[in-house]
Amino acid sequence: MRVDRNRIRLTRLGCVETALPVTPALSALGLAVGDIVRFTPYGEIERLPRTSRLARATSAPPFTQVLAANIDVVLLALPAPAGPRPHVIERLAALGWASGAKPCFLVTKADLVTGEALAELRGAMEGLAPGIPIIVTSADDGSGVQELRDLIAQHGTAVIIGHSGVGKSSLLNALLGTDAQAVGATRERDLKGRHTTTHRELVELPGGGCLIDTPGVRELGMEVEAGDLERVFDDVAQVAAACRFSDCTHAHEPGCAVVAAVADGALDADRLSSMQHLEREARHHEAKRGPQQRDKDREWTRKSREYRRARGH
Ligand SMILES: Nc1nc2c(ncn2[C@@H]2O[C@H](COP(=O)(O)OP(=O)(O)OP(=O)(O)O)[C@@H](O)[C@H]2O)c(=O)[nH]1
């Protein structure tokens, strides 16, 4: 890594021109693509406070992986041919809200499905994760690409997350109008047939703004707080306001409005069990990370909420 020892300057990690890709060594220092760092005269790297951070829970220590920092929009990528998958929609939405940036659904490969299938998917997203805008795209026929370009130019920095093969790199190429990013079959794979590309890059787009392409992940582990889940499960949260106990778990407590709503059919039982499942996962993750890390992150959450309020989010 080249560090200019004689100058103090600010640099954004992952930009091609800074010659500072986010290598495993930088990740080990707790740095992520999009981080803004300052080089001290002694060649040390100091990370500036983050305004937002997209992270997922992982199974190995430190149990957290920050996928991108200082982002304005999180694009939650879902391929149209897979149809509406409630658990994926809810999971992506919760992670999107937890980032502190604005979430936006990004439907990919729209050219492969009918208009009715798209309408069904749209309806599912609106119902399962209200308040999140939706952009429908196809890297193949170019539909929605300009809309996406405008959104990124308007907001600043965007990151795409989604499972492997949803078409993230293809969209990045469509946005750039080149094929700078290796796609699908041409990409290197390891012996198990998995992608071996692990780098993340922050790419400046010609129309303005930047995009971070994260390598596809298999698991999108929950690193969220209760409030983030409430934004996704707003229907459950509204009913829960009438529970007798404010910390009701909607399991066995007397006077539980949620259990009553499920019993009389006003609330979908799947919806409740889905929320409880994500809650358990998030709590389990929090316990594993330990109190010290949790406190650090709470501090981060507080700062990012203040920041969002100041910007009128
Ligand atoms: N028909 C169609 N195929 C697409 C579209 N976008 C991507 N694909 C195909 O889907 C496959 C995966 O696309 P990629 O862009 O590599 O997906 P990715 O999300 O970047 O994959 P990872 O890097 O593994 O996360 C490739 O074979 C692409 O040609 C699209 O809009 N329409």
Ligand SMILES: [Zn+2]
């Ligand atoms: Zn309850």
